[in-house]
Amino acid sequence: MAERDLAALQAAARTAWLYALPLVEIANTRQRGLSVGSRMNVFGHMRNLANHTSRAVTTPNNDTFYSTAQVDLSQGPVSFTLPPSGERYLSLALMDAYSNNFAILGTRTTGGEGGTFTLVGPNDAAEGPNVVRSPTRQVWALARILVDGPHDIDAAKSVQTGVSMQGPAVEPPAAPPHRSAPWGEYFAGVARLMADNPPPVTDRAVLKVMAPLGLEAFDPGRFSPAEAAAIEAGVAEARADARKGGLGGGHYVEGWSYPAARLGDFGQDYVYRAAVALSGLAALPPVEAMYMRAEGPLPRDLFDGAEAWRLHFPADRLLPVNSFWSLSLYEATPDGQFFFTDNPLDRYAIGDRTPGLQTNADGSLDIWIGHADPGEDRRGNWLPAPAGPFALFMRAYLPKPELLDGRYRLPPIEKV
Secondary structure, rough: OOHHHHHHHHHHHHHHHHHHHHHHHHHHHHHHHHOOOOOOOOOOEEEEOOOOOOOOOOOOOOEEEEEEEEEEEEOOOEEEOOOOOOOOOOOEEEEEEEEEEEEEEEEOOOOOOOOEEEEEEEOOOOOOOOOOOOOOOOEEEOOOOOOOOOOHHHHHHHHOOOOEEEEOOOOOOOOOOOOOOOOHHHHHHHHHHHOOOOOOOHHHOOOHHHEEEEHHHOOOOOOOOHHEEEEEEEHHHHHHHHHOOOOOOOEOOOOOOOOOOOOOOOOOHHHHHHHHHHHHHOOOOOOOOOEEOOOOOOOHHHOOOOOEEEEEOOOOOOOOOOOEEEEEEEEEEOOOOOOOOOOOOOOEEEEEOOOOOOOOOOOOOOEEEEOOOOOOOOOHHHHHHHHEEEEEEEEEEEEEEOOOOHOOOOOOEEOO
């Protein structure tokens, strides 16, 4: 094969690996649920807040209950019922197979009165009120219900019980490949996933780049050793690219990264979409929630828990939100994912609803971060860290315009 053709094949492999990573990550999330007894087209309710043992999805939050359903529309529409939630934050994110949030129901969009909504597939007829059309046959439905502290758990569970789904029974899909699978296994699985969930017409340009792989009828045995080496090289490039970005795309302003406007509904930014699938799968669009990551001094923008750190909010510079905010601390895995870390307070996040949080006499707020206990006077404002590397993410739900448009910036994390 000519050198030019090998280069095209390498580019095809890199592009296809990144393009399909959200498909693979969502399918593996679905497979993990099925392996522990969940069923297609049925909501499963997570009745506890996420903690250090929660490892199903990267970068979980500790603020809301999750209710999750893997949906297959091949046998016809399904319907969702949301309960009245009043002033309590509730959202139901509907993600297509490529991880785009194509609709969000709940507090911001449909209000706190609840209701029943019909979800139809890309080629199904739609009848009646409250119809939502999915771009793909397979959908991930993920509800978040605010828990306003330990005293609120029972009330939040009562609301969560009202999140339900009605739909036809379907057979579970075949097991997907893992992102670490050899390229032949990975692309064979991708070919199946893409056949079940055809890409939109707006992806024709990128599909042309991927064409040398022949995913429509993928046969890894047809490639020569030189061609296989080119594919291996393309996949290696893709894996490195996926680890570079993340929710904020790796760009920092005054010590924090801010989400791109396209987060959660990525359009043709396939590299960013892949990076988010790896480090922040199921992230909401900024208008619903903003995720900001603090810039640490260690490699991969991590902090050292053996040091002491402070986040100081002046009295007139608290986060501008219409719902709530919280700062979460995670340990980082070697492959770029983030999970809560065990600590003596069982505190994984700290925010405007944390019991015992104290403001200073002038109305300012200090959050103390590190492995060492900062002392009795500061313990209520302490976010415990492991002795080693960690990452910090700020969540702001229903951000106000000044946070969305960049007029407000978070203060930097300071070393004490």
